[in-house]
Amino acid sequence: HLFAPIGLDIGAKTPSEIAVSVVSELMAIYNKTSKKSLRDKSENLIIVRGAGDLASATILRLHNAGYRVLSLEIEKPTTIRRTVSYSTAMVRGEMSIEGVMCKRVESVEEAKSVMDNSMIAILHDPAGVSIKKLHPAVVVDAIIAKKNLGTTIDMAPLVIALGPGFIAKKDCHIVVETMRGHYLGTIIRQGSAIANTGEPGEIGGESVRRVLHSPYAGLFMSDKHIGDIVTIGEVIATVGEKEITATLSGVIRGLLANNIEIPVGFKIGDIDPRGDVKSCSTVSDKGRAIAGAVLEAVDAFHSGRAL
Known part of the structure; x- marks a missing residue:
């Protein structure tokens, strides 16, 4: 159905100019686009490097605030908190967190289409090649590698990095503190985040014991699932022929995907002693603070x- 008057307001006066105005609106309706200028789309685009749980909390918040978000990931993510990580879409093809869908795409053009349909897009692009193609207004390094894996301050007009390994005003414009505690979520405009201590933050009175690292190298396998309740000493996985047991009782909040070859010391799981199963499928308090x-x-x- 068409309604008069029709046509985009481009200041048209002559018949030929009015025709352009009408055709422009018809094309926008036919192609189901937003009618916004391409410049507006570029300024509204945010590219996030990484799609783990903290990156996904950030992606979700930005999307819900009205920004177009494209996430860049490796082909085979080793994410632990897979039920609240958009990196899971790299394997499944799509992933929904708190009702917001992310779809894997194979090209920049496909990413644009997905974002035009009010979804988050995720692309295999660990090197960030698509950043130069899309010219986003903002780039967020949310890899949480505790070191800089190639992000530079000239990637976008605003470059934000999460956690240690970056110096604000040198590697990026802004660093966000990721250490649990009083300074979590602090916006740092000069200097760096608190250095990595090597110890996980405390949850439910537990710190080191709640995070599982494999003492063995080999193929990781488990018949457990995120959300399962386990007791201390219970076998939760194998690496090669060796068994990995729970270091405390609680709910499995994070667990590495099966069939991944891992080295000694690799992070394979996360047990929450509070035992809240529902929290396994929602963004954490830490994630919300960083995203905010x-x-x-x-x-x-x-x-x-x-x-």
């Missing part, structure tokens, strides 16, 4: 505040 800081920095940037 990123959104604050992005909104401040778009409002014209100095970096």
